[in-house]
Amino acid sequence: MSSNLSTVLKSSIFRKQLSALTGLALVGFVIAHLAGNLFIFMGPEAFNEYAHSLQEMGHGKLVWIMRSGLFVAFLIHIIVTLSLAWENTQARATRYEVTQSHGNRKFATKAMKYTGGVMLIFIIFHLIDFTLAEKTGAGSMVDGVDLGLYGLVFNDFHNPIRVIGYIIAVSAVGLHLTHAIQSMCQTLGLNHEKYTPVIKKVSLTAGIVVAVMFSAIPLYIAFLA
């Protein structure tokens, strides 16, 4: 690696920007995924058709391009944020540099590493639950009818442990976003005494909306569908 490239990669500003850009891609995915999942409220046909058309985009190639991009963004985001967090801890421990006083930081900011950890564990279980599961057959049967992916979601959310687990996980996603969106905007240069308070409110609202709307899905399936 040339020394110039290595200097850039080591620069914490570059890594913060990388974390913000990959975070932006992940937020985009979460919002698009939430919007798509709302088809669940419209019943099996609408949801399965939506999922099917997503899989078929670009003759099935586009979905793999998107998955690869998502995976790379996810990996970079985790590696870069962990390296920044590690440096921050070291700096605090050696008292060379204190960027923010612990007492003044908000709950969501302090909880970033925990909400991030919960999300990481959730994604693994979530992929096993849906993406990697058989989408037809025993797991998709509802009242003797094979309801495909909708049936799988339906049966999964008739397990109270899973419903509680999902609500905890999507609340962690929402809490993560309340801090992440405003922090991302700041890193990407959207910092202005007039706009920053608005961005903070948007960030808080987006986090709450994401948590509430994602939670509504398992609750709807468990009690109303």
Ligand code: HEM
């Ligand atoms: C109640 C909440 C949620 C429901 C009902 C849900 C539902 C689903 C379903 C049905 C799939 C499989 C799609 C398919 O294979 O065609 C899926 C995939 C996925 N979900 Fe979720 N999801 C939820 C929340 C989340 C959250 C909060 C995240 C991220 C933080 C997330 C990330 C993913 C990822 C990364 C995939 C794999 C995408 C792919 O196959 O390309 N999901 N979800």
